[in-house]
Amino acid sequence: MFSRLCTCTFALVVLAGVGSPVVAQSASTPQKSSDHEPVSTLEQDFFAALREGNSDRVLSYVSEGGVNVGQNAQHETRQEVEQQLQTHQGLYCKLFDSSCIHSAINLGNSARSCSYRELLTHSETVHTASSELTREGVQQAVLVARVQNKQCPSDKLIDFIFNLNADGWKLFSIP
16 A cells, blocks of 8 residues: 555655654645635545445545546446445445455454454544645645554555546545
C-alpha cells in the first residue's frame, strides 16, 4: 500500500507516528475553486461513511464511469460496485465487513484480513490526512488513513484517490 502511494509522482503524504499528519503537495499547487466541496470536508464525510458502514453514501462517490479497485487497479463499473454493495460481496467486504473477506491464507502471518471500516473503528491508532493537487489538468484529492491494529496485519496505509468532476468529488481509485 505504502509503495503505491509513494510511487505516485503527483503527491506525497506522510503521516507521523505520534503527531499530527504532515501533508506535502506537488510543486504546482492547484487553484482553489469555491464551487466544490473542500478536501477537508470530503475527508471527514468519506471516512465517516466508511466508519458508519454507509454503503449508499460511499456509492454516491462512484461516478457513472466506475472506479479502479485494488493494487492492480482493476476497473469496475458503477453497476458492478453497486451490485457488490447490495449483495454484501467483494468490495463491500473490503470496505465494511471483515467476516466476508476471502483472502489467501498466509501460514507465516496469522493475522486476518480486516475491512477498512474495522481498521478505522477498532484500531489502536488512526491518523487521517488529505491533499488536493492537479495532475495532467485534473483536480484530485488524496485521502489517507494510517492505522495500527494488532488484530490485523501490521501498520496499514489506506489511500483513496478522487477526481473532481462536474458533479463533485468522485472516486478514481480504491486500494
